[in-house]
Amino acid sequence: GENVEQHPSTLSVQEGDSAVIKCTYSDSASNYFPWYKQELGKGPQLIIDIRSNVGEKKDQRIAVTLNKTAKHFSLHITETQPEDSAVYFCAASGGDSGYALNFGKGTSLLVTP
């Protein structure tokens, strides 16, 4: 089945700096790659997603890049703010897993003022 690896597990940046989180996946047939943000005591919430026919997608301060050949994708957050502090999860679906999402282990991001 699909295996999603996520790095780093923790990340601390200063307010205004950029943060980058990277994920790799194993199933070359996977075609949908969402990123979720989870705040304390809440369920994960989608912040951005990308499909395999696109290499990059941007939404204000958040961008995702996808390299299908290398089977990795990354989340970029620019001009970080304290409210960006949360746990971020990457996921992959399609291929053998069908519509089910296979999640990475998560990255705990801390943005210090």
Add this chain to the structure above:
Amino acid sequence: DAGVIQSPRHEVTEMGQEVTLRCKPISGHDYLFWYRQTMMRGLELLIYFNNNVPIDDSGMPEDRFSAKMPNASFSTLKIQPSEPRDSAVYFCASSTLAGLGNEQFFGPGTRLTVL
């Protein structure tokens, strides 16, 4: 829309007791997913339904776990008998493939503690 609704939000029970977690998906969504979240294993898919029919239950840990979806607006996840290692946060999520989306909307979760 109220979003995905889960109940209870917290459950504390003793080993050996039966536990039932409940989920109401977003109206109109035809996919429903049950996940378990622990520090050690992260977010794991347990089972998912399409149009009330179980599609993939390969993530259900063992026969003590069972899930049902009697209608489009209600699903249950039952653990009988419960064990301390079942302690986790259980999330329900729903989605629809209408249009181009595949976003899964998560509920607030049920924090289960088995003593």
